[in-house]
Amino acid sequence: MFWKEIFALNHIIILSIYGQVFFVLGLAIFLQSRRHSRLKLARDLRWLALFGILHGMHEWGQVFIPIQTDYLPAFAVTLLLMAQIFLLAASFAALLIFGYVLVDQPAPALHWLVTGLPAGWLLLALTIHLVGLDNPARVHVLTTAARYFLALPGSLLAARGLYRYSYLIADAHYGRMLRWAAWSLVAYALVAGLIVAPAPFFPANLLHRELLLDWLGVPVEVFRSLVGLVLTISIIRALDLFETEVDRLIEKMEIDGVRASERDRIGQEIHDGVMQGTYSVGLILDSMANHIDNPLASQRLLQAQQVLEQVILGLRRYMTSLRSHPPTGTLDEELMALIGEARFRSLLDISLEIDPAASVEKRSIGHIIGLVQEALSNVVRHAGASQAKVRLALAGDTTRLTIEDNGQGFVIHRVAEGYGLLTMRNHAQLLGGQLTIDSAPDRGTIVCVAWPQAERRHMKSLPTEAEARNG
Structure with a gap:
């Protein structure tokens, strides 16, 4: 051979x-x-x-x-x-x-x-x-x-x-x-x-x-x-x-983000447009009740008011279904649950630091969760990072939330502001603070939101039904 x-x-x-x-x-x-x-x-x-x-x-x-x-x-x-x-x-x-x-x-x-x-x-x-x-x-x-x-x-x-x-x-x-x-x-x-x-x-x-x-x-x-x-x-x-x-x-994640943005947009449009118009119609009908002497017309007017009330209740239920479910746990529990989700934990090493001295109101938790969720979603989609750090700390009279990653970074003025960044800015405003982003190529990205302590802050909120009716 x-x-x-x-x-x-x-x-x-x-x-x-x-x-x-x-x-x-x-x-x-x-x-x-x-x-x-x-x-x-x-x-x-x-x-x-x-x-x-x-x-x-x-x-x-x-x-x-x-x-x-x-x-x-x-x-x-x-x-x-x-x-x-x-x-x-x-x-x-x-x-x-x-x-x-x-x-x-x-x-x-x-x-x-x-x-x-x-x-x-x-x-x-x-x-x-x-x-x-x-x-x-x-x-x-x-x-x-x-x-x-x-x-x-x-x-x-x-x-x-x-x-x-x-x-x-x-x-x-x-x-x-x-x-x-x-x-x-x-x-x-x-x-x-x-x-x-x-x-x-x-x-x-x-x-x-x-x-x-x-x-x-x-x-x-x-x-x-x-x-x-x-x-x-x-x-x-x-x-x-x-x-x-x-x-x-x-x-x-991108599809879910788009759907969430669309739900929020539709809910806001219903509140600002349809609901306000419906309330106005209700006020007009209320004002007409004292000027109608015909019993049949009064009965029809009452029926119209009842139908309108049902429409308003239906719209409010629909708006509630469009919005994300409010958090039920403490801030620590909600953040731990968020960073433990497979969509983040499977792609990033995420560390969490919460300063016990940083007091957070119950109604602020949803906005903080929304900020962290959107920031981590951006890290996964765009940063190419392997590690991220979420930190909530008290600095004087200011509560400061930072989300930092070790990704590729970017030139800030070259990136167009999309739905994700707009969502984070809205959450920051509702907390009574401002959003800042620090990034550069090959240097990672730091997203920071700072707002006054709870007792010094006046939260922005959507008007209730009674407030809308009163003007």
Whole structure:
């Protein structure tokens, strides 16, 4: 088999490619996966990323350590070999943990298995060190043990977890990519967990890398590289799921924002136009009652007044349904509930600081919540930030609310004022304060609203029905 000689001559290149495939797998996950995704898989994949990076470094060690043996003292070579072996074991341990965290409500036995296998390998490494085996024997025993007791169960457990998770995703394309990744891990369990260096015990005496090379003329590293390539492509394609999730979430927030603005606008127009006109008609009818002597006309006038009262009540109920529901809890509770919502918490690390000395009236809570909600929505949609801080503090006789992010910032005078900013200004005015925005490119954004303490402030409010009737 002529290709056997070709592979032998290019063994270093094969090892380099092998390491690169898995290193790219880990790097791609770290760069593309969303830490704040609502999907549990997004967090769990970090273990697979750690496996890829550590495993790639181990394979590169297969290339570089032999080169250094002619230049380094023996103890340094021994240290490098032990570091390489620990990289291999650590990578397989990360794969094992990845499979474990994919399991919903794992059984206690699985927990002990995931804990006991790495601990058993470490105990074996300590025993070999105490026995004092030479480097080749030490590398052989520890590598074989790592593949049998860490790589094999880790690959199968991770494959099972990904396969089951693929059916929990509504999008068929992403589910199919995860199933490809699952089957590639099953193949990896075979070529990396079962096919090891030959040894005088089962199953290494029956199934080993030299036997595969004799049968097919292809080194096992080629198969591991191909399996790793399929795994890498499948996972990278599946990572688009998190981008799609964020896009859909932002789109929904924008739609909800537009709908809320439209509801507020319609409610305000009904109040300022239709309601005021209806009240005026009612006053005119009331004034006519004393000038009509005809009993039938008086009866018709009374009926018209009753119908008009029903229309007014219906309009008020409709206006109430258009407005957002008023907050029912304390300011702390409402703010904690707001920043804990998945639309914000899944995309941002949000910290909350409330000065106990900052007293807030009950009717102010809704405006503060509206300000924070709109500010955080803008951070998610436009800032590209990873962190935000919401702070309510007392400065002298002034209460100050700030929402700060570490996003990309913007040039203030170049941004047109839209519904969101107008909404925040309206909330600030109703608090009796003013809205200021401080931002610059690459410096984040600070939204600040300051208003007098409750006892010094006169809140603006919509007139009641009685007030409107009295002019």
